[in-house]
Amino acid sequence: MSILKSISFTKIKDGLSKTREKLIGKINEAITGKAKIDLETLNEIEEILLSSDIGLDTVEIIIDKVKTSLKNENSRSEETVKKVIKSELSKILEAANTKIDQMSLSKFKPYVILIIGVNGAGKTTSIGKLAYNFRSEGYKVIIGSADTFRAAANDQLEIWARKAGVEIIQGKTGADPSSIVYNAIKTAIDQNYDIVLLDTAGRLHTKINLMQELKKMHTTINKLLPYAPNDVFIVLDATTGQNAIYQVNEFKKYSTPTGLIINKLDGTAKGGVIFQICRENKIPIRYIGVGEEIDDLQVFNPNEFVNALFE
Amino acid sequence: MLDELTEKFERVLKKVTGQGRLTEANISDTLREIRRVLLDADVNYKVAKQFIEDVKIKALGTEVLTSVTPGQLITKIIYDELTNLMGSKNTELLLNPSGVTVIMVIGLQGSGKTTFCGKLAKYLTDKKRKVLLTAADIYRPAAIEQLKLLGRQINVPVFELTGEKNAVKIAADSISFAKENGLNTVIIDTAGRLHIDEFMMNEVASIKENVKPDETLFVVDSMTGQDAVNSARAFHEKVEFDGIVLTKLDGDARGGCALSIRAVVERPIKFISLGEKLDSIEVFHPERLASRILGKGDIVSFVEKAQRELDEKEAAILEKKFRTNQFDFDDFLKQIKMIKKMGSLKSLLAMIPGANAALKNVNVDDKQVSKVEAIIQSMTKEERSKPKILNGSRRSRIARGSGTTIQDVNRLIKQFNEMQKMVKMLNTKSAKNLFGNMPIR
Numbered sequence: 001m002s003i004l005k006s007i008s009f010t011k012i013k014d015g016l017s018k019t020r021e022k023l024i025g026k027i028n029e030a031i032t033g034k035a036k037i038d039l040e041t042l043n044e045i046e047e048i049l050l051s052s053d054i055g056l057d058t059v060e061i062i063i064d065k066v067k068t069s070l071k072n073e074n075s076r077s078e079e080t081v082k083k084v085i086k087s088e089l090s091k092i093l094e095a096a097n098t099k100i101d102q103m104s105l106s107k108f109k110p111y112v113i114l115i116i117g118v119n120g121a122g123k124t125t126s127i128g129k130l131a132y133n134f135r136s137e138g139y140k141v142i143i144g145s146a147d148t149f150r151a152a153a154n155d156q157l158e159i160w161a162r163k164a165g166v167e168i169i170q171g172k173t174g175a176d177p178s179s180i181v182y183n184a185i186k187t188a189i190d191q192n193y194d195i196v197l198l199d200t201a202g203r204l205h206t207k208i209n210l211m212q213e214l215k216k217m218h219t220t221i222n223k224l225l226p227y228a229p230n231d232v233f234i235v236l237d238a239t240t241g242q243n244a245i246y247q248v249n250e251f252k253k254y255s256t257p258t259g260l261i262i263n264k265l266d267g268t269a270k271g272g273v274i275f276q277i278c279r280e281n282k283i284p285i286r287y288i289g290v291g292e293e294i295d296d297l298q299v300f301n302p303n304e305f306v307n308a309l310f311e
Numbered sequence: 312m313l314d315e316l317t318e319k320f321e322r323v324l325k326k327v328t329g330q331g332r333l334t335e336a337n338i339s340d341t342l343r344e345i346r347r348v349l350l351d352a353d354v355n356y357k358v359a360k361q362f363i364e365d366v367k368i369k370a371l372g373t374e375v376l377t378s379v380t381p382g383q384l385i386t387k388i389i390y391d392e393l394t395n396l397m398g399s400k401n402t403e404l405l406l407n408p409s410g411v412t413v414i415m416v417i418g419l420q421g422s423g424k425t426t427f428c429g430k431l432a433k434y435l436t437d438k439k440r441k442v443l444l445t446a447a448d449i450y451r452p453a454a455i456e457q458l459k460l461l462g463r464q465i466n467v468p469v470f471e472l473t474g475e476k477n478a479v480k481i482a483a484d485s486i487s488f489a490k491e492n493g494l495n496t497v498i499i500d501t502a503g504r505l506h507i508d509e510f511m512m513n514e515v516a517s518i519k520e521n522v523k524p525d526e527t528l529f530v531v532d533s534m535t536g537q538d539a540v541n542s543a544r545a546f547h548e549k550v551e552f553d554g555i556v557l558t559k560l561d562g563d564a565r566g567g568c569a570l571s572i573r574a575v576v577e578r579p580i581k582f583i584s585l586g587e588k589l590d591s592i593e594v595f596h597p598e599r600l601a602s603r604i605l606g607k608g609d610i611v612s613f614v615e616k617a618q619r620e621l622d623e624k625e626a627a628i629l630e631k632k633f634r635t636n637q638f639d640f641d642d643f644l645k646q647i648k649m650i651k652k653m654g655s656l657k658s659l660l661a662m663i664p665g666a667n668a669a670l671k672n673v674n675v676d677d678k679q680v681s682k683v684e685a686i687i688q689s690m691t692k693e694e695r696s697k698p699k700i701l702n703g704s705r706r707s708r709i710a711r712g713s714g715t716t717i718q719d720v721n722r723l724i725k726q727f728n729e730m731q732k733m734v735k736m737l738n739t740k741s742a743k744n745l746f747g748n749m750p751i752r
Contacts, residue, residue: 004732047356047357047360050356050537051356051357051537052537053536053537055350055351056347115583119421119423119559120420120421120422120423122421123422149587150457150587151457151458151460151464152453152456152457152459152460153453153457155452155456155457156452156454156456156457159451159453173460176500197603204559204561204562205562206563207561212513237532237534237539239532239536239542240532240535240536241353241536241537241564241567241568242350242351242352242353242536242565243534243562243563244352244534246563264419264420264421266504267505267538267542268506268538268541269537269541270537270538276652292420
């Protein structure tokens with residue numbers, strides 16, 4: 001049906017080619033000098049939040065709360081609006097992060113951490129950084145390289161292990177990942193390691209056979225250590241949009257995620273999709289990746305994260 | 312006669328108040344829903360807003376001539392526009408028939424560049440090109456190893472300079488190597504980089520400047536969110552690219568970033584990458600991605616409904632038969648079925664300019680339709696195609712067979728004859744009037 005002639009994108013392009021202004025600036029523009037928050041302003045705020053990948057559902061909830069809170073506020077200044085939005089956003093993250101038990105690391109030996117995620121999220125890099133962090137804190141760390149699928153995944157992890165100064169257990173490409181999981185944990189038990197980090201192959205959450213394979217790894221771990229894995233971290237790419245929600249939902253069906261690692265936050269992506277993930281699943285965010293160096297993994301701080309959205 | 316018809320047409324339109332044309336009021340709910348769908352599919356919010364606005368402005372006033380509602384029609388128009396915008400004619404790779412063709416692959420970390428390079432090498436090898444893979448990612452641990460392993464799997468040589476820390480030199484040397492060794496296609500796998508990393512962006516610009524690739528492909532993960540516009544624009548400003556590669560579409564990401572990227576850089580999507588197997592690479596089909604972005608739920612079923620109902624082929628055949636006066640009972644049945652699919656007969660026929668008046672003596676009451684179907688289905692093949700042979704005994708047999716009366720059969724045959732007459736009459740004037748304006752494309 002060729003009712004319409006092709007539409008030019010020039011207008012869209014012009015709109016986007018403006019330098020992306022910082023959030024505060026936008027809210028300044030939207031609010032300064034205005035006695036009350038009108039619909040237009042709220043729409044603008046909505047757009048600002050949407051551009052951080054927060055997603056329409058969560059944005060609508062937040063805006064709803066902002067509207068309600070503002071009714072009870074005498075002041076409707078930029079400060080107030082900012083404060084209300086930030087506080088709503090922080091609440092979501094904090095509610096999920098109450099689940100973290102900081103002391104559990106010393107209760108179990110070996111402490112087993114399984115790292116999962118889709119392809120390209122940055123699992124292997126995160127493992128290298130985690131190994132380095134734990135090693136620096138004085139723990140005896142061993143890595144199990146259960147990504148037997150991707151070409152040269154072994155080599156990549158080996159380089160990270162060497163940088164971090166930790167041991168690594170590997171298998172041949174194409175080997176059953178569960179066998180490597182088994183070897184790594186067995187070695188950890190026999191040789192008195194504190195922490196086992198298990199790297200897995202990237203798997204799209206829609207690939208059922210790969211998800212079954214993940215389930216099998218859990219069974220293998222359980223056989224050796226009924227309490228393990230102590231942590232299962234899903235690694236997410238901050239540039240990912242709403243699909244991250246589906247990723248987490250699917251991984252939950254085959255595994256028992258206890259935390260999230262958000263990578264690539266050193267770019268311009270804000271990673272706002274985690275608000276809905278936290279709101280729905282109450283899975284805490286544990287670490288954020290902010291670069292490619294071995295020390296570029298930071299412990300997640302909800303307030304800092306929210307403030308960064310507004311910078 | 313024309314005035315009379317117009318008047319009738321207008322009256323019918325009034326009957327279906329406000330639904331005869333696309334107006335702000337009757338499409339606003341649908342457009343709001345479509346905005347939500349686009350945002351959920353990760354289309355950039357500005358792009359989604361502008362896209363919907365543009366389509367709306369162009370579509371307002373469009374006549375709703377079929378049984379679809381204004382909401383369904385605007386959805387169909389959105390789908391078509393989406394397909395048009397993402398589609399493009401020049402999706403083919405530019406491959407030089409003589410000399411060396413250089414293809415440079417760029418993108419963010421983890422977008423799937425190296426895997427795509429392997430796939431592209433296989434794809435081009437299958438097309439009888441002599442391919443060389445160049446490992447220019449000197450940063451990521453084991454990136455070169457990964458490419459070498461891929462090369463080995465598909466029997467394509469991989470060029471590397473062990474220990475070399477200058478990606479520009481690696482790229483340039485690989486082209487000389489290709490020339491010396493009779494290879495005609497070089498695929499350069501560059502390092503993943505952030506678009507705000509000035510050092511790295513300068514590096515990729517410098518590679519491009521030095522090797523002057525025939526094709527520069529920007530690889531993007533189909534799961535990318537709002538930030539896709541920022542990275543795509545930054546890459547394009549620094550290293551003007553020729554085409555886009557969408558990866559990881561074997562997952563359930565809706566791929567809205569493709570629309571966002573098309574909006575900021577007008578470059579075609581050239582390949583779709585669908586998995587980890589080295590042959591899972593496809594050329595791009597815009598209509599498939601449009602369906603995917605709009606989702607699998609109601610929207611696509613609206614679109615499918617509209618398309619099914621506007622079955623172009625069927626209509627074209629009927630039109631031809633009309634024109635050549637070969638319209639028989641089989642066609643009559645087919646037409647009835649087609650019209651039945653589209654909803655209420657009367658209102659539908661009334662909306663066909665010219666048809667209302669012309670068909671005024673043809674009783675096509677909805678309630679009669681199943682009776683008519685039964686009668687026609689009780690006719691033999693020969694009777695259907697040659698209605699003239701329907702004598703008294705045949706007619707009574709048909710009445711018995713269809714559970715109707717001989718009067719019913721007679722009435723149908725009379726109507727059919729009138730219709731044939733009308734068709735002849737129309738043909739002498741303009742058959743286009745009847746079908747040219749029919750809402751069948």
